Amino acid sequence: MQARGRCWVFGDNIPTDQIVRSDRALVSLGEMAAHVLENLNPDFPGGVRPGDILVAGRHFGQSSGRAIAPKALQATGIGAIVVEYAARLFYRNCFEIGLPLLECPGITDGVEEGDVLAVDMTAGTVVDETIGRRFSARPVDPFLMEMLEAGGVIPMAARLAGEGEA
Amino acid sequence: MNLVEKILARASGRAKVSPGEVVVANVDTLLLHDLSGYLTSKVFEEEVGLPMRYPERVVMVFDHHFSPPTEERARILEANRAFARRHGAHLFDCGSGNIHHVGVRNGFVRPGTVVVGSDSHTPVHGTLGCFATGLGNNSHAGMVMPFGKAWFRVPETIRIELSGRLRPGTTPRDVALYLTGEIGEGGAVYKALAFTGELIDGLEVWDRWLFPLITIDVGAKCAFVEPDEKTVAFVRSMTGEPFEAVGSDSADECEAIWEHDVSELEPQVAASPTLGNVGPVSAFAGRAIQWAELGGHGGGRIEDLRMAADVLRGRHLAAGVKFNVVPSSREVFTEACREGLVEDLHLAGCTWFPPSTGSNQAINMGALADTEAMVSTHARNFPGRNGSAKAMMYLGSAATVAASALRGQISDPREFLS
Numbered sequence: 026m027q028a029r030g031r032c033w034v035f036g037d038n039i040p041t042d043q044i045v046r047s048d049r050a051l052v053s054l055g056e057m058a059a060h061v062l063e064n065l066n067p068d069f070p071g072g073v074r075p076g077d078i079l080v081a082g083r084h085f086g087q088s089s090g091r092a093i094a095p096k097a098l099q100a101t102g103i104g105a106i107v108v109e110y111a112a113r114l115f116y117r118n119c120f121e122i123g124l125p126l127l128e129c130p131g132i133t134d135g136v137e138e139g140d141v142l143a144v145d146m147t148a149g150t151v152v153d154e155t156i157g158r159r160f161s162a163r164p165v166d167p168f169l170m171e172m173l174e175a176g177g178v179i180p181m182a183a184r185l186a187g188e189g190e191a
Numbered sequence: 192m193n194l195v196e197k198i199l200a201r202a203s204g205r206a207k208v209s210p211g212e213v214v215v216a217n218v219d220t221l222l223l224h225d226l227s228g229y230l231t232s233k234v235f236e237e238e239v240g241l242p243m244r245y246p247e248r249v250v251m252v253f254d255h256h257f258s259p260p261t262e263e264r265a266r267i268l269e270a271n272r273a274f275a276r277r278h279g280a281h282l283f284d285c286g287s288g289n290i291h292h293v294g295v296r297n298g299f300v301r302p303g304t305v306v307v308g309s310d311s312h313t314p315v316h317g318t319l320g321c322f323a324t325g326l327g328n329n330s331h332a333g334m335v336m337p338f339g340k341a342w343f344r345v346p347e348t349i350r351i352e353l354s355g356r357l358r359p360g361t362t363p364r365d366v367a368l369y370l371t372g373e374i375g376e377g378g379a380v381y382k383a384l385a386f387t388g389e390l391i392d393g394l395e396v397w398d399r400w401l402f403p404l405i406t407i408d409v410g411a412k413c414a415f416v417e418p419d420e421k422t423v424a425f426v427r428s429m430t431g432e433p434f435e436a437v438g439s440d441s442a443d444e445c446e447a448i449w450e451h452d453v454s455e456l457e458p459q460v461a462a463s464p465t466l467g468n469v470g471p472v473s474a475f476a477g478r479a480i481q482w483a484e485l486g487g488h489g490g491g492r493i494e495d496l497r498m499a500a501d502v503l504r505g506r507h508l509a510a511g512v513k514f515n516v517v518p519s520s521r522e523v524f525t526e527a528c529r530e531g532l533v534e535d536l537h538l539a540g541c542t543w544f545p546p547s548t549g550s551n552q553a554i555n556m557g558a559l560a561d562t563e564a565m566v567s568t569h570a571r572n573f574p575g576r577n578g579s580a581k582a583m584m585y586l587g588s589a590a591t592v593a594a595s596a597l598r599g600q601i602s603d604p605r606e607f608l609s
């Protein structure tokens with residue numbers, strides 16, 4: 026499972042409220058995507074292209090557990106998220122909706138906005154092709170890789186619950 | 192095994208589980224509020240399309256809305272009501288109180304059970320000896336509603352041992368705020384936190400509650416307090432439903448022990464942008480505030496109302512200060528009426544709001560302009576959560592909130608305690 030694209034870089038401790046403002050919690054995903062992360066980078070929602078990679082620092086996606094934050098990011102068409110580490114619920118939600126995420130210690134030290142990154146979920150590597158540097162990610166639990174490949178938790182729920190294929 | 196491992200083993204039909212394992216466990220209670228309920232119900236009906244297996248375990252509480260402010264919001268609440276009726280789930284309508292308090296007071300949270308919810312503060316129910324954690328919409332819609340189950344990775348446990356006696360004017364909330372800073376945002380990602388020690392043992396249940404409340408802010412998955420006689424008596428006073436409390440086999444069943452002595456601790460304040468930005472009240476004293484609130488899911492407990500009344504009784508808010516008082520449940524408002532707190536706080540200049548979650552996320556109330564600041568007992572202080580992203584939110588104990596409201600600036604509550 027791979028993604029390759031230009032990257033956008035964000036900082037540490039970004040709460041879900043800054044990804045999607047909570048007063049926009051009930052609008053359509055398309056509308057959320059049109060404002061996603063705008064408080065932190067006003068150019069992001071208009072400039073992000075399908076396949077781009079989002080890079081951020083420590084404890085990304087803290088605060089609310091509503092899956093709208095990763096869903097709004099997914100709706101922009103980004104190919105993957107690479108962070109120093111993610112908040113637990115954000116992490117869980119990404120795999121549950123089928124959005125690739127890697128935790129890659131050190132990533133924010135080397136990578137600059139606009140660099141081209143190649144992300145390999147299976148190998149657990151991120152290569153910054155612009156500067157020619159390779160980062161290794163924390164391994165993803167095989168159970169979560171399976172979920173990602175299935176497209177999220179819903180397609181595999183019945184099987185997990187011990188009730189055969191959905 | 193420790194408490195969390197025992198509960199997860201029992202709920203997944205295994206003799207034993209260990210940290211790192213993924214299990215699929217039965218869920219006893221699913222708590223949803225008006226916002227998460229709406230998002231989850233859409234995924235459940237539009238993307239899953241199966242019947243709800245155990246509607247009696249699903250509880251929806253309208254806590255952000257005590258009354259819909261717009262037609263759009265009215266429509267959303269109507270959609271939620273229709274959803275609850277269609278599937279037979281429990282519904283607590285506008286004015287019932289905050290989701291977590293309503294869940295506890297109506298007996299949906301019992302020791303030894305598995306409690307999940309969309310609200311990220313769901314781990315607070317570990318106070319009663321539950322395995323309680325927040326999950327996303329797709330877990331709830333895809334697994335909990337149709338199958339009554341959820342997947343969990345068994346967490347490693349860290350014991351947080353709190354010793355020492357609190358000084359006058361320093362409250363359990365100050366300790367909890369301090370710990371958020373000490374552990375750090377993301378300082379315990381994925382862990383289970385066991386709050387123990389003489390401080391916790393000595394506290395009543397609603398004060399213990401303030402500790403598992405910080406679970407999410409330090410990045411942990413769940414937290415718990417070992418159930419004792421106080422826990423059992425407390426839950427018995429809420430419900431006649433049967434439950435079987437479990438406790439850890441031994442205190443060493445954890446990955447690490449972090450000890451803190453609280454005897455020297457001063458009242459604490461956490462200022463925007465995050466909970467980790469915490470320090471002694473003296474570090475923030477003098478900063479102007481125009482709004483004060485006892486509310487959000489951190490506040491509005493009867494303990495908070497009493498504490499504020501002790502500071503405010505016979506005095507009056509500073510000119511220009513508005514003070515929202517939001518009971519966390521109807522039961523708390525009843526107690527406040529009986530104890531005369533409604534009158535005390537009203538005469539001091541406070542405004543009473545219906546039982547709800549208060550101005551958390553500014554849905555019914557509490558939006559701030561960019562030049563304004565609020566001091567509150569909320570659980571959150573992120574920019575943009577209450578109106579302008581430039582507005583400041585200070586978090587403190589009810590005593591600090593009340594003292595600050597008397598001066599119109601962040602103030603040390605000890606100056607007002609006799």
Ligand code: SF4
Pocket residue numbers: 254289290291310311312487488489548551570
């Ligand atoms: S007040 Fe905020 S934190 Fe508390 S229950 Fe409601 S949404 Fe959750």
